[in-house]
Amino acid sequence: MNKLAGIFAPINIPFNQDEEVDYIGLSKNLQFYLGTELNGLLLLGSNGENKSLSEEEKVQIIEASTQLVAGRKTIVVGVMYESLYLSKAFIEKIRQFSIDYLLVQPPFYFRGKFTEEDYYQYYFELTKISPFPILIYNAPGFTGVDFSAELINRLAELDQIVGIKDSSKAEKELSSKLSVLTGTVNTLFEMLEKNATGGIVSLANFLPELPVRIYKEYISGNIELAKSLQGIAIKLNSLISGKSGVAGVKAGMDAMGLVGGELRFPLKRTSAQEVEKIRNSIQEIYPNEL
Numbered sequence: 001m002n003k004l005a006g007i008f009a010p011i012n013i014p015f016n017q018d019e020e021v022d023y024i025g026l027s028k029n030l031q032f033y034l035g036t037e038l039n040g041l042l043l044l045g046s047n048g049e050n051k052s053l054s055e056e057e058k059v060q061i062i063e064a065s066t067q068l069v070a071g072r073k074t075i076v077v078g079v080m081y082e083s084l085y086l087s088k089a090f091i092e093k094i095r096q097f098s099i100d101y102l103l104v105q106p107p108f109y110f111r112g113k114f115t116e117e118d119y120y121q122y123y124f125e126l127t128k129i130s131p132f133p134i135l136i137y138n139a140p141g142f143t144g145v146d147f148s149a150e151l152i153n154r155l156a157e158l159d160q161i162v163g164i165k166d167s168s169k170a171e172k173e174l175s176s177k178l179s180v181l182t183g184t185v186n187t188l189f190e191m192l193e194k195n196a197t198g199g200i201v202s203l204a205n206f207l208p209e210l211p212v213r214i215y216k217e218y219i220s221g222n223i224e225l226a227k228s229l230q231g232i233a234i235k236l237n238s239l240i241s242g243k244s245g246v247a248g249v250k251a252g253m254d255a256m257g258l259v260g261g262e263l264r265f266p267l268k269r270t271s272a273q274e275v276e277k278i279r280n281s282i283q284e285i286y287p288n289e290l
Contacts (some may be wrong), residue, residue, distance in 0.1 A: 003074045004135075004163050004179035005197045006039030007211045009204035010047040012250050013061060016262025023059055023064055025259030030068050032258060036208045037216075039198065040074030041065070042103060046142055047246055050080045052264040055090070062097050070098035074147050076135065076200070078197055080105040095131050102126075102167055103135045103200075108143035116151045127160035136164040139183060147259060149173055165200050166191075185211050185237050189230035192218045202241045203233060206260075209214035210236070210286060232286050239281050244270055248278070255279035 011033070014025035033041060042063050044050045044058055053061070062077060069075060077094065079102050081087045091102070104126060106119050125133060136155060140146035149172040155161045156175035164174070167183030174180055182191040185201040188211060192198075204211050210233050218226035240248040250260030251270040255278045262269055 002179060002197060003040070004181065007037075007198055007204050007215050008040045008042050008074070008076065008181065008200040009033060009208060010045040010200050010202055011037055011065075012205055012246065012260060013048045013053070013254060014250075014262060017262060019262055020263050021053075021061065021266065022259065022261050023060075025261055026061070026064065027068065029253070029258050030065060033208070034069065034072055037212045038073065038204060038208050040100070041069060041075060042078060042200050043074045044078035044080070045076075045103065045110075045200070046078075046139065047205065047249055048078065049246065049264060049267070050078050052267075055093070058090070059093055062094055062099070066097045066099065074100045074123040076101045076103050077132075078103045078105065078137070079126075080137075082107045083107050084122055087126060088129055091126070091130055091132075099132050100231045101135055101162070102130060102132045103137045105137040105139065106143060106147075107147055108145050111143070111145050119145075119147065120151060120154060123155050123161065124158060130160060134148065134160050135179075135181070136161065138164055141167060146170060148185040152178070163197075185214075185233045185243075188214055188220065188233065189227055192226075202249045203237055203252075205249050206256045206258060207236070207282065207286070209288070221261040230238075236282065236285055237272050240278055244274075251275045251278050252282075255282065 007130055014022040016022045043062055077099050079087050138147050146168050153175040154176045163179035165181045165183050180196040182188055182196055182199040185203040188199045201211050214226050214229045240252045247263055247270050251274055253260035254275045
């Protein structure tokens with residue numbers, strides 16, 4: 001089985017009232033995911049507030065998560081730095097852990113100074129030192145950088161580049177050598193029709209059954225049911241993640257009995273009323289889950 005086939009949750013990192021990592025809450029969430037049909041988890045992604053975590057916290061989160069999950073779910077770890085030097089240093093720190101893949105976001109703060117050749121060389125240098133296969137993270141909504149199909153397909157020729165999480169809206173003809181994962185549930189059905197292998201979608205953080213059902217129904221040939229479920233997912237996503245981003249996803253987790261927890265300021269938690277509204281919306285739109 002392709003370890004990159006299916007649905008992945010880009011897990012949130014819960015914080016307590018003092019904005020410290022809530023490792024007990026994290027463990028509770030991971031135990032829940034182990035009981036689902038998710039294929040894997042993304043640690044330290046955008047929903048994991050990667051940019052708000054210290055290096056020590058990142059390593060501790062990986063250690064705590066891999067101890068519980070390794071060998072039971074596919075583990076992807078986000079690498080999001082503004083220099084090759086820092087990315088290499090981070091990979092060296094985590095090479096001892098049981099990780100399946102790295103998801104590498106390109107540097108973007110000085111994107112106006114970078115060419116596609118610079119980006120190619122960035123990934124090429126990482127492939128030379130990484131003990132883990134690499135996924136490209138193409139997320140122009142966060143980075144302002146949207147890789148061309150030509151660059152992506154050129155990167156696909158590198159042995160260590162095995163897939164891409166694509167959150168862009170542009171249609172691209174991508175190499176069959178890559179496992180393509182959509183970065184939003186809004187395009188899951190559409191991307192499966194274009195031979196994507198699955199998705200890393202925030203809806204899976206608190207309602208994993210729904211994107212998993214879309215995927216399973218589609219690959220089983222139940223196309224119309226998958227399409228109908230996709231419509232439900234889009235509606236829910238617009239009310240939660242689409243409306244409030246990471247705060248909305250954490251509110252969704254709280255609504256479903258998981259540990260969403262606090263966010264690190266200037267991100268702010270949604271109100272208790274919003275959590276209740278999300279719970280009611282899920283019950284109304286997708287009553288199968290409640």
